[in-house]
Amino acid sequence: MLRRLNRMGRPRSLRHPLQEFKAITVDKETTCDSFLGNYEAQMRCKAKAAPLEAHLGYWLRFVSNHVSHAFSLKLAQRDVTVAEWVVLRQLYEKESLAPSELAEGIGMTRGAISKLADRLEAKALIEIGRDQMDRRYQSLALTKAARALVPQLAVLADENDAAFFAHLTPAERAKVETILKDIVRLHGLRAVPIT
Incomplete structure (x- = not known):
């Protein structure tokens, strides 16, 4: 069965074309959603900060x-x-x-x-x-x-x-x-x- 595509050739179920970029890896332990990812996942992701x-x-x-x-x-x-x-x-x-x-x-x-x-x-x-x-x-x-x-x-x-x-x-x-x-x-x- 074929899904309907929008003008950009993407499935209509996607809210925004950039949401294809699901995650970026910061280090081996932490995976962060992209800037368009969900808020909850971003809150779990902690950016690394060197100690003073x-x-x-x-x-x-x-x-x-x-x-x-x-x-x-x-x-x-x-x-x-x-x-x-x-x-x-x-x-x-x-x-x-x-x-x-x-x-x-x-x-x-x-x-x-x-x-x-x-x-x-x-x-x-x-x-x-x-x-x-x-x-x-x-x-x-x-x-x-x-x-x-x-x-x-x-x-x-x-x-x-x-x-x-x-x-x-x-x-x-x-x-x-x-x-x-x-x-x-x-x-x-x-x-x-x-x-």
């Missing part, structure tokens, strides 16, 4: 969070934040620097630098110089107190690094550093980490 621990980014962030948090606690004892430390350290190498140059150098917005500069000025750690001829121009410079403080904070940074990485041999440390710098170079990463 399978991602290298997870481990980088895990270590980074702990290293940064420990350092921020050390800095907090000196009433300095990590972001303020980065600004102070960048200014330590210069007599003075325009906020725009500092912002570009550490990958922050000018607005963020302006807020940090105001906080550091309130703490008497930087001086904001203003040009008499051009009121728009500013320069940032460390105060004498800040010049004395930065080396002390650098010791805290060194101690924090040692607490987390002293177990690495010099060769292991160099390898990790080379790999991380290669990732920075490859992806053109510029912003200095401050959190």
Whole structure:
């Protein structure tokens, strides 16, 4: 007995021509109906998702969070934040620097630098110089107190690094550093980490 065919040459009993595609195999244990398959079968099908621990980014962030948090606690004892430390350290190498140059150098917005500069000025750690001829121009410079403080904070940074990485041999440390710098170079990463 012949079944009646629709214009597409398919049996009329089919609701949609694409329903011929019954199932796709995801792995040996799971078979999922196609996107037009029944809802119940799709709900039984679980897509595979790698665990967090399978991602290298997870481990980088895990270590980074702990290293940064420990350092921020050390800095907090000196009433300095990590972001303020980065600004102070960048200014330590210069007599003075325009906020725009500092912002570009550490990958922050000018607005963020302006807020940090105001906080550091309130703490008497930087001086904001203003040009008499051009009121728009500013320069940032460390105060004498800040010049004395930065080396002390650098010791805290060194101690924090040692607490987390002293177990690495010099060769292991160099390898990790080379790999991380290669990732920075490859992806053109510029912003200095401050959190």
